[in-house]
Amino acid sequence: MLEEKIISIHLNSNNPESFKRFIESIIINTQNIKNIEILVSIDKNDSQMINAIEKINADNNNLIKYIETDLIKTFADAWKPLNILLDETSKTVKFISCMSDDIRFITKNWDTIIKKYENFYDDKIFRIRCSKFRKEKYNDIWQCGYKPDSYAFYSKEWLKIVGQWNPCIGPDTFQECIAYYLRSYGNIYNREIIDNELNFTGQEVSTNLTFELRIKRTRIYYKAFFILMSYKNQSLANSYAYEIIKAISDKKTLKIQTLSRFKTYYINLYRRLNFFYYRGSPNHFINSKMKNIFFILWCYLSFSDKYIISVMNFLNRKKYLDIIIKNKKKLQQIKKIINYNDPT
Incomplete structure (x- = not known):
């Protein structure tokens, strides 16, 4: 049996x-x-x-x-x-x-x-x-x-x-x-x-990826994050939480909390302009409104990634990244990602 x-x-x-x-x-x-x-x-x-x-x-x-x-x-x-x-x-x-x-x-x-x-x-x-x-x-x-x-x-x-x-x-x-x-x-x-x-x-995310795949994955994660945080999906998550409460509680008078559509939209829009800070990376080099605007445009307009890769490889080989990125830990992380795919 x-x-x-x-x-x-x-x-x-x-x-x-x-x-x-x-x-x-x-x-x-x-x-x-x-x-x-x-x-x-x-x-x-x-x-x-x-x-x-x-x-x-x-x-x-x-x-x-x-x-x-x-x-x-x-x-x-x-x-x-x-x-x-x-x-x-x-x-x-x-x-x-x-x-x-x-x-x-x-x-x-x-x-x-x-x-x-x-x-x-x-x-x-x-x-x-x-x-x-x-x-x-x-x-x-x-x-x-x-x-x-x-x-x-x-x-x-x-x-x-x-x-x-x-x-x-x-x-x-x-x-x-x-x-x-x-x-x-x-x-x-x-x-x-x-x-x-x-x-x-093995709990680390996006390991063993080429630089090109990491770039594509970054774009996907960014878009997906705001789909998850949308009013539609947050309302759905809240409604499921309420259904769980109804199954475990005998308090029939407890009412479902209503999410504010305006507040959800506003927070998501406001935080886009300092995305990495609010996403738990306060020392990220994309740390200004202008940089975030360029990042948003890149994510949604799908600029050619090969140019970004070429530029980053060039900056890395010429040691310019050492000058641009002051945070040594972040610098080593970026170099590791680039070198994983740099054919030279």
Whole structure:
């Protein structure tokens, strides 16, 4: 008789080698692998990924289920298959997490740690925070967009109420917004469990990318940030938080908080002119209204990236960056990015 699936992990992948290492880290650190299911979205007709999955399944009793889609045209579309994976989750599953194939599990018997929280709340509506931002306290909704708890485990009941991972990039940031609004109704509605035992490596974002890909990813992240922070999606996150409250509370008189459309628009517009400061990077070199205006134009008008790359490579080779960028730590970070792709 097959054992029930208790924990479900969702992700996209088009990198067979990274995916295999991700799965290996799960297998060697899991107490009972039969209770785990991995749901992965791959590109249509990706034979290399299919072969990798079939080899893993041959030794691990069909640990992995996969779907093939052509939804992902660019990184901006990476969120789209995740809601399909949520619908494919086994009915017996109690905990669900959305991850990346860059992640490596390093905590032995991590699954038993997750399972011990099953009855933490009688109604089983909660999430378990275990990423590097597990102890982060959010005082501003924008913080949810740039340092979310990216690898939390959600109870199935939480996600049943919400009904989706996300309506935009990305599942972690959108769910963090829901948790933010949940707390805004009062600390008695805080359903977050901070776990200090689980640890992962590979939590860094946008590593091992060429300079050109980093530039494109930056443009995508910027646009996606304001889609997430839009009145439409923030209202949706607030409404989901209210639905969770209705499921856990007997206070029938509690009314949903109304977000101000004008205030949301105003804050987003005002902060665009000092974006990186409000996004948690106060020492970023794009630190004036004029620089931010040029950055906005570049993001939305899609100026040719090859010229930017050529200029940056030139400035780097001629040591002009050392003069322009005073912050030594930031200088080394930028040089590392440029040198990753500079053919000379």
